[in-house]
Amino acid sequence: MSNLFSLEGRVALVTGSAQGLGFTIAKGMQEAGARIVLSDVSAGALEKAQSLLKAGGREAAGTYVFDISDEAQVVPAVEAIEREVGPIDILVNNAGIHKRSLLIDMPVENWRKVIDVNLSGAFIVGRAVARGMIARKYGKIINIASINAAMVRPNIGNYCAAKGGIVTLTKSMATEWGPYNINVNAIGPGYFLTDLTRPLAEDPEFDAWVKSEVPLQRWGNPTDIIGLAVMLAGPASDYISGQTIYIDGGWQACL
Ligand SMILES: NC(=O)c1ccc[n+]([C@@H]2O[C@H](COP(=O)([O-])OP(=O)(O)OC[C@H]3O[C@@H](n4cnc5c(N)ncnc54)[C@H](O)[C@@H]3O)[C@@H](O)[C@H]2O)c1
Numbered sequence: 001m002s003n004l005f006s007l008e009g010r011v012a013l014v015t016g017s018a019q020g021l022g023f024t025i026a027k028g029m030q031e032a033g034a035r036i037v038l039s040d041v042s043a044g045a046l047e048k049a050q051s052l053l054k055a056g057g058r059e060a061a062g063t064y065v066f067d068i069s070d071e072a073q074v075v076p077a078v079e080a081i082e083r084e085v086g087p088i089d090i091l092v093n094n095a096g097i098h099k100r101s102l103l104i105d106m107p108v109e110n111w112r113k114v115i116d117v118n119l120s121g122a123f124i125v126g127r128a129v130a131r132g133m134i135a136r137k138y139g140k141i142i143n144i145a146s147i148n149a150a151m152v153r154p155n156i157g158n159y160c161a162a163k164g165g166i167v168t169l170t171k172s173m174a175t176e177w178g179p180y181n182i183n184v185n186a187i188g189p190g191y192f193l194t195d196l197t198r199p200l201a202e203d204p205e206f207d208a209w210v211k212s213e214v215p216l217q218r219w220g221n222p223t224d225i226i227g228l229a230v231m232l233a234g235p236a237s238d239y240i241s242g243q244t245i246y247i248d249g250g251w252q253a254c255l
Contacts, residue, residue: 004236008033011061011086012233013078015068015125016095018045020194021144021222025092026060027053028226029233034090035061037081041068041095061085068095068121071128078128087136090233091129093122094144096162098196103157111158118162122169126184130177139182140233143170147190147248163188167244174242183241185232190248192220215250 007029014026018040026036030053038060040046046063053059062085066073082088096118099110122143133139148156149163166186173184191210193201200206201219211217228247231237246252 005230005234006033007090007230007234010034010089010233011037011081012090012092013037013039013081013088013129014092014094015039015121016041017092018042018049020196021189021192021225022092022094023049023052024222025094025225025229028223028230029090029092030058030060032230032234034233035085037062037064037085037088039064039066039077041065068093068125069116071124074124074128078125078132082132087132088129089133089138090140090142091126092142092144092229092233093125093166095121096144096159096196098156098159100155100159102155106158114158115162115165118159119165119169122166126169126173130173130182133182134177134180137181139177139180140237141173141177141182141184142229142232143173143184143186145170145186145188145244147188147246147251149188149244150246150252170244171242178241183232183237185237185240185242186244187225187228187232188244188246188248189225190214190220190246190251192222192225194222213251214248215254218249220247220249 012029012034014022016022017026017038030036043065064077066077099114143166145166146163148160149167152160170186
């Protein structure tokens, strides 16, 4: 049996991969054999990420700076990646942001910004990359959703709406692009320790709440996401499409 979890010879583009879950996913895919392309809106952070990889004896096949919510940046960047690195086989739509406040106080610009990056960004990059995948009749797209697509909390109504949208966007992409042998799935992480959640982890009350609610009694470590990401990027998932798989320490299993 060929290795169901090998990404040997594949090119993987991960957005928002200068740090956090995106960087960890990219690194995990590299260890599974993929040539990885790091991309982020922050050039400085991308440079640091590449140096970190080099210090570990590896490097990304390319680093590209673009804002996922701006099609005028995305389309030329995808063209450049395919010209300079190679056709993209695997796309992880990972980049995301928070702008926290109660809905009643939320400036409309903060609503729009979060929808624009967290939801429209996945559509814009997904479509730009899918054009080549459709022509080649092969592709794996992984959209990063969140536990907040299924269970919400106050203060993040914009984020929850965007992540709920990711779940249905994943189904639409899977429906329209399945005939071209493209698998599209989403990962819904629970609470993982990254810069995005640092303000929550540093709040002792919130930290204790997470540990008491999650059956596994801890936050997710970024490396906890690698196995699922590699599975959804490789042959093991060839007949899985349109799904959102939650990785939340068991949180959604219990009241
Ligand atoms: N950390 C968690 O607990 C958690 C839980 C559920 C879902 N998620 C999701 O996982 C993804 C990664 O989160 P993280 O915790 O690693 O966050 P992070 O803040 O550590 O990293 C996000 C990266 O995305 C980049 N980015 C932001 N806006 C961008 C844009 N417009 N274009 C390109 N890059 C952009 C940032 O510069 C940053 O490097 C996000 O979609 C987030 O919503 C995270």
